[in-house]
Amino acid sequence: MVKDLAKWAKDKGVKYFMISYTDLFGGQRAKLVPWQAINDMAVEGAGFAGFATWLDLTPAHPDLMAVPDADSVIQLPWKKEVAWVAARATMEGKLVTQAPRNVLEHVIAEAAKDGLRVKTGVEPEFFILSADGERVSDPYDNAEKPCYDQQAVMRRYDVISEVCDYMLELGWEAYQNDHEDAVGQFEMNWKYDDALQTADKHSFFKFMMKSVAEKHGFRASFMPKPFKGLTGSGCHAHISVWSPDGKTNAFSDPSKELSLSDKGRAFLGGIMKHASALAAICNPTVNSYKRINAPRTSSGATWAPNTVTWTGNNRTHMVRVPGPGRFELRLPDGAANPYLLQAVIIAAGLDGVRTNADPGRRYDIDMYQMGHTVKGAPKLPLNLLDALREYGRDKTLRAMMGEEFSNAYLNLKTREWDSYTAHFSRWEHENTLDI
Numbered sequence: 127m128v129k130d131l132a133k134w135a136k137d138k139g140v141k142y143f144m145i146s147y148t149d150l151f152g153g154q155r156a157k158l159v160p161w162q163a164i165n166d167m168a169v170e171g172a173g174f175a176g177f178a179t180w181l182d183l184t185p186a187h188p189d190l191m192a193v194p195d196a197d198s199v200i201q202l203p204w205k206k207e208v209a210w211v212a213a214r215a216t217m218e219g220k221l222v223t224q225a226p227r228n229v230l231e232h233v234i235a236e237a238a239k240d241g242l243r244v245k246t247g248v249e250p251e252f253f254i255l256s257a258d259g260e261r262v263s264d265p266y267d268n269a270e271k272p273c274y275d276q277q278a279v280m281r282r283y284d285v286i287s288e289v290c291d292y293m294l295e296l297g298w299e300a301y302q303n304d305h306e307d308a309v310g311q312f313e314m315n316w317k318y319d320d321a322l323q324t325a326d327k328h329s330f331f332k333f334m335m336k337s338v339a340e341k342h343g344f345r346a347s348f349m350p351k352p353f354k355g356l357t358g359s360g361c362h363a364h365i366s367v368w369s370p371d372g373k374t375n376a377f378s379d380p381s382k383e384l385s386l387s388d389k390g391r392a393f394l395g396g397i398m399k400h401a402s403a404l405a406a407i408c409n410p411t412v413n414s415y416k417r418i419n420a421p422r423t424s425s426g427a428t429w430a431p432n433t434v435t436w437t438g439n440n441r442t443h444m445v446r447v448p449g450p451g452r453f454e455l456r457l458p459d460g461a462a463n464p465y466l467l468q469a470v471i472i473a474a475g476l477d478g479v480r481t482n483a484d485p486g487r488r489y490d491i492d493m494y495q496m497g498h499t500v501k502g503a504p505k506l507p508l509n510l511l512d513a514l515r516e517y518g519r520d521k522t523l524r525a526m527m528g529e530e531f532s533n534a535y536l537n538l539k540t541r542e543w544d545s546y547t548a549h550f551s552r553w554e555h556e557n558t559l560d561i
Contacts, residue, residue, distance in 0.1 A: 128196040131168055131211070135161035141207040143199075145172040147192045147215050148226050148329055150535055151180040151542075152410070152463040156210075157192070168194055171216060181215075182224060182534030191216045198326045203292035204338060212326050224534040226465035229527060230325055233469045236526070237476050242376070243368045244472050247318030248328050251359035251460055252335060253310045253352055254282055255345045262310025263344045271425050272309050279305040279312070285342050286312060289335055298327060307425050308356035318364060320372075321468040328464035348460030350409070351416035355424050358417030359460035365471060366452040367393060378451030383488070384438055385450035394436065394453055395485040396478020397445060397471070401434040401457070405507050406517035407470040408458040410539070412546045415509045417459055427494055431456055434504045435489050442493035444506070445485075457506070466535075473526035511543050 128134050131143065143164050146156040157172040171191030176183040181190070192213035199211040215225035222228060237244055254263045267278045279286065286303050293300035299317035306313050314331075318324065332348060339346035351358040367376045367389065377390030386394070397404070409418055420428045431444035439448045447453045458467055477483070489500060507513035514536055517523065524532040 128199055131164045131194065131196050131199065132161055134196075134199065135164060135209065138201055138209070139206060140201060140209045142209070143167075143194070144208060144210045145192050145194050145213050146210055146329075147174075147213045148463060148465055149180040150182070150224065150226065150463070150466075150538055152461065153180055154329065154333060155179050155192075158208075164194070168196065171213070176215075176217070176222070180538060181222070182537050188218050190222060200296060200330055202334075203295050204288075204334070204341070210330060210333070212329065223528050224531040226463050226469070226531075227322075227325070229531050230322060230465045230469040230472075232528060233472045233476070233526065234321060237472050238370070240476065240479060241370055242472075242476065242479065243370055243372055244321045244468075244475070245318050245366050245368055245372075246321050246324045246468060246471070247315075247364040248324060248464075248467075249313055249315055249360070249362040249364075250328065250331060250348065251306050251311060251313045251361065253308070253347045253349070253359065254285060254312060254339055255310060255347055255352070257340075257343055257345055259345050259347060259352075264310060267305075267309045269309065271307075272305060272311075273307040273425065275305045278309075279303070282312070285338055285344065286314065289331075289338050290314060292334060292338075293331075306357070306359075307427075307429055308353070308358075308423070311357065311359065318366070321472060325464045325468045328467075332464070350411065350414045350459035350461050351420065352413075354416075357423045357425055357427075357429055358420065360417070360430060360456060361458045361460050361462050361467070363455045363458055363467065363471060364452050365393075365455060365475070366390075367475075375451040377453075380450065384447045386447055386453070389479060390451070390453070391485060392479045392482050393475035394445065394478065395483025396474045396476065396481070397455060398434055398436060398485045399478060399483050400474040400520060400523050401444065402504055402507055402513070402516040403520035403523050404457060404470055404474060406510075406513040406539070407466045407535075408455075408462050409507075409513060410463065410466075410510075411461045412510050412543070414459050414461055415507070415513075418457070418506055419508055422494075429456075430459075431493070432506050433493060433497055433500060434506065435493060435500060436485055437489055440490060440492075442491075442497075443489065469527060470523070473523055477522055477526060510539070510546075514539055514543065 176190035379387035
């Protein structure tokens with residue numbers, strides 16, 4: 127734990143701190159602060175005009191003060207004179223309850239009241255594109271089934287290995303990197319952790335990946351579906367719940383189906399119960415619904431769900447239980463806000479535990495081939511507006527996430543949808559010009 131950021135900076139050779147907070151749309155906002163001023167900022171915070179970022183505020187609101195959480199500080203491995211530190215957004219001495227990191231801390235505290243310590247891992251997928259973002263960066267990466275292509279991953283070795291080396295240096299216990307199912311697409315993995323730490327690492331990873339890609343003349347994109355016909359970028363989340371001391375996995379019970387304990391089953395029940403509303407946060411953009419409701423891609427499968435079902439070790443469902451003591455939620459995509467993603471998973475699961483929710487029937491079929499035979503399982507929302515409506519109707523999940531946050535999120539995201547529908551597309555011109 128870091129107590130004195132100024133002393134830490136002197137010991138590490140850090141000249142500047144990036145005091146950072148994440149807004150409702152996942153935008154990372156920061157001020158660059160010299161180390162000589164950091165201890166004052168640690169008390170008062172760095173000042174922002176909240177309306178100038180994606181928060182539901184007005185120009186008349188007081189300053190948003192970003193107070194650094196010293197425990198989250200990370201020295202930039204690629205520019206060691208700078209450190210990044212996540213911040214708690216406050217206003218006039220009170221937490222801004224719509225700010226995503228504050229939402230997550232609130233939900234974590236609620237889970238702790240029930241003796242639940244949630245640990246998660248994420249699997250962020252992303253594309254490495256040309257600098258203008260118009261095409262994949264590697265012209266030779268063009269296989270029909272490019273997943274795990276060793277030649278393609280080695281052609282981007284400089285980028286991938288640099289980021290992996292940094293994760294190892296930071297102690298994240300990175301353990302594998304691969305070329306994913308679309309051309310130009312990659313995934314990098316590090317060890318799971320407590321939900322807040324995972325969210326901070328996820329947020330920093332996106333910043334780091336983009337920075338290193340830019341350094342090499344490329345552009346890293348976490349857009350869910352940047353190219354028609356190619357597999358989209360997911361951000362699968364692996365979830366387990368532990369005892370407060372972190373030593374006993376409360377999801378593991380070898381005597382139960384798939385070794386998933388009664389508590390784990392109830393937590394899963396909460397995920398299934400709130401799945402349609404979860405989509406508003408796990409799949410937060412217009413483009414997200416090009417991924418979870420996609421036709422077959424060039425590789426033969428989308429690897430994304432479209433129905434609320436769960437299974438054992440089977441990747442064609444929304445949730446799979448790949449081994450004892452954990453399950454994988456395959457719904458989220460690359461656009462998911464790192465903090466809201468963790469918060470909504472915990473909120474839904476906590477409600478499941480409190481109500482002893484039943485996850486329903488387990489299916490072991492190939493959903494891509496036999497999904498039409500499943501009767502009664504809800505379909506995931508077809509678009510962002512449907513997802514927002516589902517979230518708006520889910521009073522329990524809204525309350526768990528906080529009404530101020532929920533109202534702010536729905537307000538800004540509905541405006542985003544309205545902006546999208548007001549946009550005139552090339553498709554309209556091509557299909558209705560001569561009608």
